Amino acid sequence: xxxxxxxxxxxxxxxxxxxxxxxxxxxxxxxxxxxxxxxxxxxxxxxxxxxxxxxxxxxxxxxxxxxxxxxxxxxxxxxxxxxxxxxxxxxxxxxxxxxxxxxxxxxxxxxx
Amino acid sequence: xxxxxxxxxxxxxxxxxxxxxxxxxxxxxxxxxxxxxxxxxxxxxxxxxxxxxxxxxxxxxxxxxxxxxxxxxxxxxxxxxxxxxxxxxxxxxxxxxxxxxxxxxxxxxxxxxxxxx
Numbered sequence: 001x002x003x004x005x006x007x008x009x010x011x012x013x014x015x016x017x018x019x020x021x022x023x024x025x026x027x028x029x030x031x032x033x034x035x036x037x038x039x040x041x042x043x044x045x046x047x048x049x050x051x052x053x054x055x056x057x058x059x060x061x062x063x064x065x066x067x068x069x070x071x072x073x074x075x076x077x078x079x080x081x082x083x084x085x086x087x088x089x090x091x092x093x094x095x096x097x098x099x100x101x102x103x104x105x106x107x108x109x110x111x112x
Numbered sequence: 113x114x115x116x117x118x119x120x121x122x123x124x125x126x127x128x129x130x131x132x133x134x135x136x137x138x139x140x141x142x143x144x145x146x147x148x149x150x151x152x153x154x155x156x157x158x159x160x161x162x163x164x165x166x167x168x169x170x171x172x173x174x175x176x177x178x179x180x181x182x183x184x185x186x187x188x189x190x191x192x193x194x195x196x197x198x199x200x201x202x203x204x205x206x207x208x209x210x211x212x213x214x215x216x217x218x219x220x221x222x223x224x225x226x227x228x229x
Contacts, residue, residue: 034217041200043220043221043223087154
């Protein structure tokens with residue numbers, strides 16, 4: 001089972017780049033790495049997904065080293081509205097027997 | 113209109129009562145999921161369905177049952193609610209062709225806050 005470990009919380013200031021790292025030492029060959037954002041009392045929202053190397057979209061970048069045992073979500077120039085909980089999700093239902101391994105997330109607080 | 117809707121949004125009930133939470137989607141996805149979230153924690157998978165005839169238990173299925181009435185509808189039932197089932201419940205949908213949970217983006221509903229007294 002690819003258990004994920006993330007920092008519980010992080011603080012940043014507006015305009016800074018934020019990097020959140022997720023450890024997943026037991027990641028399986030078929031596992032994708034997906035990051036979600038969740039605001040209070042709302043469902044999670046997809047940010048980015050990758051399998052290896054680097055992926056970039058309009059809101060974030062995802063860096064995955066060759067061994068895939070960790071991944072780093074990079075948010076360029078954060079704003080107050082980026083204050084949320086960020087989850088790293090790694091999972092394959094076949095090998096994980098239906099365990100989603102969402103983990104407990106990282107609470108990012110962006111200050112003015 | 114929201115693509116994934118959940119009803120009710122809030123529910124307070126008593127121990128021993130039967131409760132049904134409903135989820136509907138207009139995204140045309142075959143896959144639907146039920147998660148529960150406890151305060152300060154991540155989401156845990158209760159049940160998931162790859163299509164109408166393919167329903168599977170997740171990590172914490174004990175005390176819950178589901179029904180996939182149609183491609184667009186997936187209901188979660190608590191046959192006899194207990195206080196430790198008090199939580200925020202999310203329904204999600206996704207597309208996909210393999211049995212890999214993280215293959216495709218999941219779209220989440222707004223959640224149902226359930227309190228069991």
